[in-house]
Amino acid sequence: xxxxxxxxxxxxxxxxxxxxxxxxxxxxxxxxxxxxxxxxxxxxxxxxxxxxxxxxxxxxxxxxxxxxxxxxxxxxxxxxxxxxxxxxxxxxxxxxxxxxxxxxxxxxxxxxxxxxxxxxxxxxxxxxxxxxxxxxxxxxxxxxxxxxxxxxxxxxxxxxxxxxxxxxxxxxxxxxxxxxxxxxxxxxxxxxxxxxxxxxxxxxxxxxxxxxxxxxxxxxxxxxxxxxxxxxxxxxxxxxxxxxxxxxxxxxxxxxxxxxxxxxxxxxxxxxxxxx
Numbered sequence: 643x644x645x646x647x648x649x650x651x652x653x654x655x656x657x658x659x660x661x662x663x664x665x666x667x668x669x670x671x672x673x674x675x676x677x678x679x680x681x682x683x684x685x686x687x688x689x690x691x692x693x694x695x696x697x698x699x700x701x702x703x704x705x706x707x708x709x710x711x712x713x714x715x716x717x718x719x720x721x722x723x724x725x726x727x728x729x730x731x732x733x734x735x736x737x738x739x740x741x742x743x744x745x746x747x748x749x750x751x752x753x754x755x756x757x758x759x760x761x762x763x764x765x766x767x768x769x770x771x772x773x774x775x776x777x778x779x780x781x782x783x784x785x786x787x788x789x790x791x792x793x794x795x796x797x798x799x800x801x802x803x804x805x806x807x808x809x810x811x812x813x814x815x816x817x818x819x820x821x822x823x824x825x826x827x828x829x830x831x832x833x834x835x836x837x838x839x840x841x842x843x844x845x846x847x848x849x850x851x852x853x854x855x856x857x858x859x860x861x862x863x864x865x866x867x868x869x870x871x872x873x874x875x876x877x878x879x880x881x882x883x884x885x886x887x888x889x890x891x892x893x894x895x896x897x898x899x900x901x902x903x904x905x906x907x908x909x910x911x912x913x914x915x916x917x918x
Contacts, residue, residue: 651866652691655698655759656886658769659685659752660894661744664901665908666737671712677737678708680718680727680908683748684894685755688886690870695886699755702897707743709734716916720899720907749774756781765862769887772848773820780851782859783822784867785844786882792824792844802838804828809864812856814849821849823856827864830871830881841881843867 664680686700706716706727715729730747734740753774760766760779768775772783791798792815801810809827823846830841845863847856871881877888 651765651862653764654690654866655756655764655766656688656690656769656870656884656890657685657752657756657759657766658887658890658894659683659748660891660898661748662895662898662901663741663744664904666740667706667708667912669708669712671710673710676708676710676712677734677740678706678712679737679740679744680716680904681705681707681744682898683744683751684898685748685751686890686894687755687759688890689759690886695889697890697893699758700890700894700897701751701755702894703747703751704728705730705744705747707732707734707740709736709740714916716911718904718907718911720904723899725899725904725907765859765866767863767867767884769884772822772846775848780855780859781847782863783846784884785846786879788826788839788842788844801826801842804842806831806841807864807868809860812853812860815846816849822846823849823851823853823860825860825863827860827867829867829884833874841871843882 661683667678669676682704684702687698689696689698704725704727706729708714709732711731713729713731716727718725732743734743756766756768756775760781766781768781768783771785775781793813806828810825812823812825815822815824824844826842826844828841829843832840847859870884870886872883872885872888877883
């Protein structure tokens with residue numbers, strides 16, 4: 643199906659988040675070994691309207707995650723800045739589980755920002771699946787990495803034949819947990835050495851939005867997303883990593899601060915002695 647331009651394009655929001663482990667920590671307690679980390683999560687939006695784009699609702703949250711149910715906050719001096727790492731107790735027992743907790747916090751922050759901007763007068767694209775979105779508003783998840791086809795082989799074979807701006811019909815993904823409507827869309831051309839799914843993204847909306855709304859959002863996505871596809875000259879994840887998302891990631895990293903300076907501040911604080 644080719645893109646349609648018959649609909650009026652509302653303001654667009656592109657939402658993404660990033661996480662960063664500033665330093666891992668290991669402590670001993672009478673209850674046993676405690677794994678944790680100093681980390682930061684950030685999320686925000688790019689608002690695009692009338693061919694102008696601005697960053698919106700960008701937020702950074704710094705945390706000190708400790709496993710085993712331990713809670714401890716710290717203030718770190720990084721240059722002239724005082725950074726508060728709010729304590730969060732988790733049941734995590736391994737470094738991987740602690741990292742998963744940080745990922746969870748990032749997704750929650752993304753979802754909060756998405757809920758803030760969702761309205762009938764906007765169109766919201768979220769980088770990744772909609773697992774954390776509860777609103778029934780016009781939110782579209784943009785999945786860059788296609789690991790499962792979700793449709794049979796005969797129909798999936800048609801995905802690679804899509805022309806620029808073309809999409810598949812909407813189909814239902816019913817897993818009993820978070821049913822959603824989905825479709826594939828080509829937003830960029832592949833080069834001779836690229837794999838066949840280069841330039842293809844999968845998009846999804848919550849099934850509770852209804853089939854009619856899903857078809858409308860699919861049509862809108864096909865009309866607007868090609869314009870925001872990135873170039874391999876500037877982004878190694880092109881064309882799937884949308885230009886607003888790439889710019890937002892850079893801005894969020896800037897707001898997080900210099901990782902080397904922050905790490906030095908953490909190391910200095912630890913060297914002074916910290917007790918749980």
